[in-house]
Amino acid sequence: MNQKISMSRPSVGEAGRTGDWRSSRPVMRAELCLAAKAGKVTCQLCWLYCPDACITQGMPPEIELEYCKGCGICAEECPAHAIEMVPERAHGVCEMPGGAAR
Numbered sequence: 603m604n605q606k607i608s609m610s611r612p613s614v615g616e617a618g619r620t621g622d623w624r625s626s627r628p629v630m631r632a633e634l635c636l637a638a639k640a641g642k643v644t645c646q647l648c649w650l651y652c653p654d655a656c657i658t659q660g661m662p663p664e665i666e667l668e669y670c671k672g673c674g675i676c677a678e679e680c681p682a683h684a685i686e687m688v689p690e691r692a693h694g695v696c697e698m699p700g701g702a703a704r
């Protein structure tokens with residue numbers, strides 16, 4: 603049987619660079635990633651579930667922070683707890699409108 607599936611390609615969405623308004627960011631701990639430990643592109647659940655398609659497949663997968671909105675789904679779905687959500691203020695890059703640091 604000839605089957606067709608729909609797929610969307612990564613692109614800049616309507617919200618633009620969602621990384622601009624993120625309040626927390628995913629931090630990858632490669633030593634825990636199942637793909638990195640296996641040395642092959644396996645698992646990839648973070649890539650599969652990211653709603654912004656800003657994770658690329660890899661060992662470990664790479665997260666494009668320019669388009670990550672910080673939803674935390676990748677961290678929730680990772681079976682190895684290899685992704686940790688860290689507040690942006692911990693990186694000293696979070697600013698309130700008007701320029702005041704948070």
Ligand code: SF4
Binds near residue numbers: 672673675677
């Ligand atoms: S926090 Fe959300 S948007 Fe960012 S990489 Fe994870 S799933 Fe994607």
Ligand code: SF4
Binds near residue numbers: 646647684
């Ligand atoms: S979901 Fe977790 S273990 Fe699986 S590839 Fe992503 S970071 Fe690695």
